Amino acid sequence: GDSVTQMEGPVTLSEEAFLTINCTYTATGYPSLFWYVQYPGEGLQLLLKATKADDKGSNKGFEATYRKETTSFHLEKGSVQVSDSAVYFCALEGTGNQFYFGTGTSLTVIP
């Protein structure tokens, strides 16, 4: 069945460091891919998405490129800030408009 596997956390970085959170997926067909972010005590918020191969989603300095050949959708940011500390979830939309989420990667950015 459809699923996503993302990098285990937690991840701790210094401010202005480069961030990569890996995500790979398994799916039939051509799913849409997403990154959601969850700040402490809040629900999930859409961070970015890509709907077809080679699409790049971007938002708030974060980017992820839909790589069909490697079935990946890695999240990157060139310079993280303390305010980026949160839990990041990779997700895909499979058949039947169903969404599957990874287990989440906790990011802590220290000044």
Add this chain to the structure above:
Amino acid sequence: EAGVAQSPRYKIIEKRQSVAFWCNPISGHATLYWYQQILGQGPKLLIQFQNNGVVDDSQLPKDRFSAERLKGVDSTLKIQPAKLEDSAVYLCASSLNRNTIYFGEGSWLTVV
């Protein structure tokens, strides 16, 4: 545009008691989801509605969990009787069409 509304935000109950969570999706969104998120894990789909019909409830523990979406708008998720392992955040989400779902802030349940 108003987001997905959920209540209550927090609930503490004893095991074997019952609890109900309410969700009001974004106006016009036909698809409504209930997810369970256990601490440290990703959200797990419990049930998906399309208007007032159930699309997928394969992971809903039907011996204790029930959900309804009367009139295809608001939805209620009920747990009766609750178990300790039901302690989690219950997330409601809605979508208008394919490609994006929007989450509420969640209802945090602690079963003691």
